[in-house]
Amino acid sequence: xxxxxLLLYDDPTNxxxxxxxxxxxxxxxxxAWSKMPFTRDGKRLAGDAGRVLRGANGRATxxxxxxxxxxxxxxxxxxxxxxxxxxxxxxxxxHPHLEFGGTIEVRQVYGS
Amino acid sequence: MTPSEAPEVLLEHxxxxxxxxxxxxxxxxxxxxxLDLAEEAVxxxxxxxxxxxxxxxxxxxxxxxxxxxxHNVVIDAVRRNQRVxxxxxxxxxxxxxxxxxxxxxxxxxxxxxxxxxxxIFMCCHPEIPRDARVALSLKxxxxxxxxxxxxxxxxxxxxxxxxxxxxxxxxxxxKLPFEMPCAGETQARLQAVLSVIYxxxxxxxxxxxxxxxxxxxLCQEALRLGRLVAASSLxxxxxxxxxxxxxxxxxxSPARVDEAGDLILLEDQDRSRWDHTMIALxxxxxxxxxxxxxxxxxxxxxxxxATHARAAESRLIDWPLIxxxxxxxxGITDSPVIALNRSVALxxxxxxxxxxxxIEPLRANPKLRDYYLLLALRGHFLLELGRxxxxxxxxxxxxxxxxxxxxxxxxxxxxxxxxxxPASENCETY
Numbered sequence: 001x002x003x004x005x006l007l008l009y010d011d012p013t014n015x016x017x018x019x020x021x022x023x024x025x026x027x028x029x030x031x032a033w034s035k036m037p038f039t040r041d042g043k044r045l046a047g048d049a050g051r052v053l054r055g056a057n058g059r060a061t062x063x064x065x066x067x068x069x070x071x072x073x074x075x076x077x078x079x080x081x082x083x084x085x086x087x088x089x090x091x092x093x094x095h096p097h098l099e100f101g102g103t104i105e106v107r108q109v110y111g112s
Numbered sequence: 113m114t115p116s117e118a119p120e121v122l123l124e125h126x127x128x129x130x131x132x133x134x135x136x137x138x139x140x141x142x143x144x145x146x147l148d149l150a151e152e153a154v155x156x157x158x159x160x161x162x163x164x165x166x167x168x169x170x171x172x173x174x175x176x177x178x179x180x181x182x183h184n185v186v187i188d189a190v191r192r193n194q195r196v197x198x199x200x201x202x203x204x205x206x207x208x209x210x211x212x213x214x215x216x217x218x219x220x221x222x223x224x225x226x227x228x229x230x231x232i233f234m235c236c237h238p239e240i241p242r243d244a245r246v247a248l249s250l251k252x253x254x255x256x257x258x259x260x261x262x263x264x265x266x267x268x269x270x271x272x273x274x275x276x277x278x279x280x281x282x283x284x285x286x287k288l289p290f291e292m293p294c295a296g297e298t299q300a301r302l303q304a305v306l307s308v309i310y311x312x313x314x315x316x317x318x319x320x321x322x323x324x325x326x327x328x329x330l331c332q333e334a335l336r337l338g339r340l341v342a343a344s345s346l347x348x349x350x351x352x353x354x355x356x357x358x359x360x361x362x363x364x365s366p367a368r369v370d371e372a373g374d375l376i377l378l379e380d381q382d383r384s385r386w387d388h389t390m391i392a393l394x395x396x397x398x399x400x401x402x403x404x405x406x407x408x409x410x411x412x413x414x415x416x417x418a419t420h421a422r423a424a425e426s427r428l429i430d431w432p433l434i435x436x437x438x439x440x441x442x443g444i445t446d447s448p449v450i451a452l453n454r455s456v457a458l459x460x461x462x463x464x465x466x467x468x469x470x471i472e473p474l475r476a477n478p479k480l481r482d483y484y485l486l487l488a489l490r491g492h493f494l495l496e497l498g499r500x501x502x503x504x505x506x507x508x509x510x511x512x513x514x515x516x517x518x519x520x521x522x523x524x525x526x527x528x529x530x531x532x533x534p535a536s537e538n539c540e541t542y
Contacts (some may be wrong), residue, residue: 020255021128022257023159024158027127027166029157
């Protein structure tokens with residue numbers, strides 16, 4: 001088995017028009033997925049802008065993150081176990097994040 | 113907490129239940145002109161829950177967590193949008209103090225009940241157009257969104273959104289108060305509130321939306337609001353009549369569908385599966401409807417429901433009494449849906465031919481043009497009269513209308529019957 005990271009990009013506007021009942025149903029779906037046996041780890045990133053560090057000409061600069069410039073922000077990640085990319089993708093396709101218009105980037109952990 | 117330690121499921125309808133309370137709570141603190149901010153904060157809190165609970169688990173007191181997060185959102189927004197001359201500090205202090213109170217505490221619960229009552233009376237203020245009152249109440253108190261309300265009204269989303277905008281503008285421009293009505297205007301205000309509650313109940317009972325036939329939660333919410341008003345200083349016979357009506361109808365819920373989720377007609381229902389606690393609740397309130405001379409729509413509706421509830425078996429239903437009550441009801445309201453329901457009683461007492469004739473004029477009514485029940489009833493009466501080809505045409509047309517999945521399957525079964533033979537089977541109402 002190999003390990004894969006699922007990077008979940010959020011677009012909060014996807015949920016703007018949902019009713020409380022729909023929000024709860026969505027929350028329950030997300031929670032159910034996070035309890036699946038292939039899940040190894042998962043973390044939510046804080047909702048602030050974050051900082052971006054860049055090195056150029058031998059000098060590093062820190063700026064506020066891309067927060068409002070892009071619609072989608074990296075909101076959290078999961079580590080899952082799967083035999084190969086095909087299986088990892090298959091597993092990830094079942095994540096409710098896609099149902100609600102989010103984006104998931106799937107990357108294999110090198111050497112795992 | 114790791115995800116695996118989190119509770120398996122949330123408390124049923126937690127978000128819906130809490131959002132109405134939270135919006136009312138913040139509207140009191142912020143003032144009615146900032147209803148939008150109250151709603152946004154509640155939406156934000158739910159979004160925050162969606163984003164964090166799957167990773168961190170559900171917090172021990174989820175309702176308190178939602179309140180606290182919404183409080184923080186409101187405080188941030190108030191600070192950010194601070195306008196010159198506003199007493200922002202005092203408001204922030206008040207919000208911070210309120211944010212430390214925990215739902216569940218008896219005093220807080222009482223305050224939240226008062227907030228909800230004030231909220232529903234504000235939403236139903238006569239200055240707001242009638243259709244907008246219903247929409248706004250469903251949105252703020254009932255926890256519905258535009259799409260769900262649109263389906264309840266059988267109109268498109270944009271129309272509902274427009275009504276909500278208008279209603280909120282009225283609240284701002286007319287400076288409508290967030291409080292219970294004063295003595296002189298109680299009756300008119302109460303009527304408006306009751307019609308909203310009844311509408312809510314019907315939406316739940318009719319189950320227009322989606323696959324889940326019995327939106328029992330919606331009926332329960334309407335029942336809860338009805339009891340809230342009944343238990344307040346405004347609990348008069350008309351209010352008790354409405355609560356009785358909802359309790360009687362709601363009592364049938366467990367028997368309305370079978371294990372496959374298919375509809376069971378009222379006549380075929382196993383009456384032992386009716387919720388007898390609810391029926392008792394119904395009669396408890398029905399007994400309180402007799403005081404006074406007034407006979408409202410709710411009195412008659414409750415009497416019809418009580419007649420059904422009294423019949424231990426289908427064959428013991430007093431149809432002539434029910435027909436008489438429907439006639440009385442049509443003297444109070446000229447609702448085409450009531451006229452449709454009356455046709456069922458008419459067919460029981462005077463036969464399908466008269467019932468069919470009675471609903472013919474309703475076909476011209478634009479409100480019923482796309483209503484599946486009119487077509488389904490036509491089909492049913494035609495089938496009873498041994499005219500299966502015409503009946504099939506009506507069931508097919510009914511299937512073209514908006515209806516829930518179980519209703520769709522029911523219509524499919526009726527359509528299949530038309531092909532078999534013109535056997536007469538008892539129809540309506542579940």
